[in-house]
Amino acid sequence: MRAEDEQAFREFVTSQMASLRKLAYMTCGDWHTAEDAVANALVKLYPRWRKLERPDLYAKTMVYRAAIDETRRPWRRERSAGDAMPDVALRDPAAAADERMRLRAALDAVPARQRAAVVLRHYLGLSLEDTAGVLDCTVGTAKSQASRGLAKLREALAGEHISLTGKQMEEWTSAVA
Numbered sequence: 439m440r441a442e443d444e445q446a447f448r449e450f451v452t453s454q455m456a457s458l459r460k461l462a463y464m465t466c467g468d469w470h471t472a473e474d475a476v477a478n479a480l481v482k483l484y485p486r487w488r489k490l491e492r493p494d495l496y497a498k499t500m501v502y503r504a505a506i507d508e509t510r511r512p513w514r515r516e517r518s519a520g521d522a523m524p525d526v527a528l529r530d531p532a533a534a535a536d537e538r539m540r541l542r543a544a545l546d547a548v549p550a551r552q553r554a555a556v557v558l559r560h561y562l563g564l565s566l567e568d569t570a571g572v573l574d575c576t577v578g579t580a581k582s583q584a585s586r587g588l589a590k591l592r593e594a595l596a597g598e599h600i601s602l603t604g605k606q607m608e609e610w611t612s613a614v615a
Contacts, residue, residue: 459473466506
């Protein structure tokens, strides 16, 4: 690869890393798995770098798929004896952290494809066309997946007395970063 292409790739990774990590985390729910997914996607992106018109969408697609694949790995299904013990959910005295944890739990209740559509549309702010490109589906399917996912998310949050408004979503997304 030429030096200017390498520099462009480095700049792309620097500018997109936070967004890619967020997408991976919101897709799989684990920061370590998200880091692996982003790293694997960037390794695959590097040799294709010069051929891409929209590397940002291509990278998001690869990260989304890598995050899903990481959760399917056989060693991820292995469970230790400690996993049999139930987790005790404790309320955090800091209201914002508690709310973010409840929002994360509600997101986990949304099916993966719908969750990805919600994250891409409302968390990362992609257009319907770009979301459809990342999810490899039609615009109508992306729109319906985002709508259904948002409805399920609101339903899950209703029991927690959290309403999903634009301001709360902005606060939550800036705190997760």
